[in-house]
Amino acid sequence: MNFGRVLVSLALCLAAPAWAQEAADKKPAEKDAAPIPEPNVSVTQHRGTFNGRSIAYRAIAGETYLKDKDGKPTAAIFSTTYIADGLRDPASRPVTFLFNGGPGSGSVWLHMGAFGPKRVAIPSDGTDDGAPPYPIVDNPDALLDVTDIVFIDPVGTGFSHALGKTDPKDFWGVTKDAQSVAQFIRLWLNEHGRWNSPKFLGGESYGTTRSAAVVNELEGAYNDVSLNGVILISTVLDFAAGADTQGNELSPILNLPSMAATALYHGKAQAASVESFVEEARQFAIGPYAAALLKGQRIGADERASVRRELSRFTGLSETYLDQADLRVEPGRFYKELLRDRGLTVGRLDSRYTGRDYDSAGETPDNDPSFYGIDGGYTAAINSYMRGDLGVKTDRSYVTIGSVQPWDWKIEGGRDSNAYLNLTPYLGRALRENKDLRIFVGQGYYDFATPFFAAEYALTRTGIPQDRIEYQYYGSGHMMYVRDEDRVKLSADVRRFIQQR
Template identity: 50%
Template sequence: MIRTLVATLSLAMISVGAIAEEAAPIPGPRSYETRGQVTVNGQRVRYTATAGETYLRDSDGNPTASIFATTYIADGTSDPRTRPVAFVFNGGPGSASLWLHLGVFGPQHLVLPDAGDDGAAPYDIVENTRSILDVADLVFIDPVGTGWSRPLGEHEGSEFWGVNEDAASLDQFIRIWLSEHQRWNSPKYLLGESYGTTRVGALLNQLEGGYTDVAINGVVLISTVLDFRYNDTSDGNDVGYVALMPGYAAAAWHHNRIDRSAWNNDIETFLADARTFAIEDYMPALMYGVSLSAEAQAQIASELAQFIGLPAIYLQRANLRVSLSRFQRELLRDQGLSVGRFDARYTGVEIDGVGERPDADPSFYGIDGGYTAAMQDYFGRTLGVDLTQPYATLGDVGDWNWDTGRMGNNSYINTGPWIARAMRQNSDLQVLVAQGYYDLATPFMGAELMFNQPGFVQDRVHMRYYDGGHMVYLNDASLTALADDVRELITSR
């Protein structure tokens, strides 16, 4: 009897303990506030920086996820209608916002060698005289699964990992931020890079697609990918080769693999001819497929070789279709080097002289150490963030739900129509498209083909090009140009 009673009490205590553990309240969001100042355009801007968590909630008010964001609000604004706010995020999907934060828009800037290996610490973090904090308050957002953002309680990351799911979570965050800071009547901008541009399209659908609109004044698309057909060279998708071809040409130009004198050493003329060739000659040849005559194939291969720096015989053997990984290896194979995917100016040493794919992307491993170290150092020593949990720079998300629902269930995602619809329904919405010539991950001609489609309001689409790759701001001159272009977009409203 005694043993039975003890066992029963023990089980009861375990059950109560388990229930207590399950019911343990979620601690409140953490926040860290500091003061700072930066000189931009000769103007000293003093600001309050708040790095911290915002809790997303379900319809019953229960926390579902924590979004970690860093907000910079400049002093001296009494009327929020005169002070724009820019919401900034990177892509991945699964990337924190450190790249745009320390790379171009924030008050501090990481200095790295242009198209060179970032090596190891220490890295230089300096005052960013190209920040846009002089013309807009800034909110750098880390979506769930990136940085220190995470699901809460019994909720899982998969609830937030998808085109629509991700956009819905950022939609809720932005609405909460606007309410907490009383900024509903401020001009609003969305700034995204890479998948962040895909997110812009889906987020515009969330923000402006219903009756409780959050109208956006402008969006900045850096290294644009909206229609994924233009970034893919899977079997049967020949348009992907067409979009990549002028990017291949830019890479060949940079590495002196073509005869520059034929274009008077003018890259703009060269790339204009590459675009024309891609549309008027190369694409029809691909469409003809096996019905293209041997003579016509040889002619196209010869002309293509003059643009992208690979031998004509190699192009013929490849049926005029060179995948990105093969191009990365083939362009500088005779030097034992591969070129970067994110930025074709970068090169990496290849041990296997006959390999088909690069060992890794030199344009990523050449920068990631610097950004990760610099961001965490900046959070800890400058912004006073004392979190010790792992900080997810890139890739800490699970399977992504690419189904966009009413946008269709095609194999290729396309959030461009949502941007086009927003432009037609919001006469103030301006779109800045910023592309690096040497970006082979989101090639510049892919963005052009996207915005050439019907539905966009063409006089409010502003295409800009830079002497850089996917992260155009790694080049100091391009960083200045990009910041100036974004500042013009915001101030010209």
Template identity: 40%
Template sequence: MRKLPLAAMLAALLLSTAAVAADKKDDKASPDSKPDAMLVQPQTSSSEGSVSVEGHRIDYKAVAGTLVLHGSGDKENEPQVSMFYVAYFKKGAEATRRPVTFIYNGGPGSATVWLHMGAFGPRRVVTSDDSHTPAAPYGLVNNDYSLLDASDVVFIDAPGAGFSRLIADDADKGKRDEQMKDRKKAIYGVDGDGHAFAQFITQFLSRYGRWNSPKYLFGESYGTTRSAVLANILENENSVDLNGVILLSQILNFDTSIDGPEFNPGVDLPYELALPTFAATAFYHHKLPQQPAELEPFLKEVEQYATGDYTQALMAGSRLSDAQKQAVAEKLHQYTGLSVAYLLKANLRVSGGMFEHELQTSDDITTGRLDSRFAGPSIDPLSKGSDYDPQSSAISSAYIAAFNDYVRRDLKFGDGQQYREFADIDHWDFSHKAPGVQGEALQSSTNVMPDLATAMKTNPNLKVYLNGGYYDLATPFFAADYEMHHMPIPASLEGNISYSWYPSGHMVYAHEASLKQLHDNVARFIGQTDNVKH
């Protein structure tokens, strides 16, 4: 398979560079690479609690624990991963009538602390809306928008992240090191990761007697990539029909990514699809030459231009005349706030990192990537692109601190263990064989649209619900919309897909008003698709 330089950049699509570097430093002295009998046996810690969701009390049982995944073929008796999860079960609910939703963040290789403590768990960490959250102590409050009113929820940490660990259990250090290399090669990739999550879910269904429950996947960011692969594996390898797949901040086709498109010349789609998010961001920060009265009508106008005149201009390439180029630059200035001179120098093509650095450069301010409502002092005002993400820096400490305290104090799990924000991944294998492909796949970058399409065609009752934020520069909302409207499915299945957009960023739930909307929308979606007579 031909690999572009872009693939290396995408391997860290949603990772915080500083956080990853810190994790790797900690891991040098980590005892996790040594044989550990605890890893090869499932662990559980049970507790009870209650949450008030929009005024209604729900009593629940919480289970924090691990399930052990094994290899396949001649390695089926070989433990390979100890996978950590926290499950919340509504007390008194009948299992066959009670939906269960499997929830995970992305990364790839991220722990699921974000969705757990920010969106749908029973406790929520309080962070500032669009600015840096002050240091500890952080507020942990009842989550009025926990999804427990609509479904039991299972938060899953990816292999190697959180309290999940790869298992190398040979007593000989040399053999153990080779085992760990084999584990990483088998699991740290699009397909290996998908099969690991599929094995976890089928084990969970057996362990907790949930085979006949309505079942949902909820993935964020790379978690949406995983959901497409996972849905196809569950449907067509494990005979597990899903009721619904819920996608938040979607990326299925990495050729649409605005992160590093300059390394993939000739593919101009990312610039076109990111333009509405650039416009939304400039609108939010009042950087437009003429400020529109309302956001959404303005975005419709920008979307039309992006898929019309702008697309035609970029398709012309070097054949575009100087006069045409000047006219396009002036129009882009009206939509993005970037100067005409800068746009001309950029050849009308501005990457996400360039925009984040340039929008507020006159004030030496860098704009957020995961949530462009955020901003912070530029590390290097002379850089071409952004050197960090102000949004990630603004809230990460609150999430990590709150969860580390909560999991040990309330869930009674994790004493003596390090909770890893991200797995220690040296290389993520982005190669992927789409369903039905014989021999080597010909994709130049990852595209899992065929996987989700196959799951929908083999289960024509499957419903898909796409959610995204207007201020998301990591996975722009218009790119996600584009992907969904180019799914290789028959017209009869297009009605199975629904959409919602929010005035927030990548982590839609970091904006409380959007979190309420997200909860209400997802709860309604589950209620309409769980096949239970209410």
């Protein structure tokens, strides 16, 4: 036997507990986190003609780092900034901050569809965008003749992401998201010396919700960033009113004018114009229809028959179907039922679009033809444009629509604020406390995601000054700029709104 080896082994065994205790007494050294690189930024020079004016401009596409109280970077917010060259007094020129919605959507839609210097030219008539290549063309309707523009991608959208060990969920919620966007805006104003410039803020869809929340973050404390205007495109502010759930009588009331516009568009109703027909539908919705629904099962037979007859005239649906639905037609059922006799469904984002399902027997559509009819073109365009014209070098994929779940829907203030989610009071307070603030509201007649009557309802509640709110309407849906005529009108309307300051 090799006693030397035995003694060595015994010594090692006896020493092991001592080593273990020594290791336990010491905190294990954490593995060094990968260093956070400098922000990725690309700056390029361009020239374009906007509203008939030739303008040279600088494009800054890149990251801005948000930091915690200790100065540690927590998130990279990707934005695309367009600044006109040769300004003698930059402080006198407006700057407009824009984003889309979701939550989880990048700013690609407003950027490449409406207000950026380039746009993707997909079909304007409500037909599918097909397959690439998609034309990326100059956009003479961009707003660079009257304002510098900053397109913002919140965390989890576009190229924006959390940094280091920061959990991206720290930015996913009505208030948390608004705080991060407001922080970005303050940093941008610092960097570009634009604190005294006229400022406009705008968004589409949930971006209008975000706009209200960001206004609260910017103007709701003493360290104000005062705004000249808020641009709401396809507005959703009062989520409870528009909830398509059993027992909510406001939902069928607020959806009815959109159903009337859609029935007229597809030849299921008759009227002189969409404007006159939706006004008839508004009055019926808040009058006889609302009264009937609020009576519930106490409604009399004659009143029920009268309401059912008028409801059929507005919606294009049979009285038999409306009777079976108890006078309450959910949007999903409407998309499927309106053109069932043609074997078609209509879109949610834009009910001008039609689709064909696996079969015609279902209760709701298989998919939304107004989304799959545009998403391929926009996704290809933003990736091509960023990596081409704007010189962005990244191995990240641009997130057009991403999952930012779970989203924290809680907001501060008010009894039952968690159950009754309504951000309109933020705008009401801002209007009351900033005499120069104005609001622009742009709505499509064929939009069921954010119905125009629901926007009108939310913005006419108590506490919201009415004299500085402007409404404009368009003959398309949620993304009205996909229709050429409406893109031109939207651009002109927003341009005029900015110039009226």
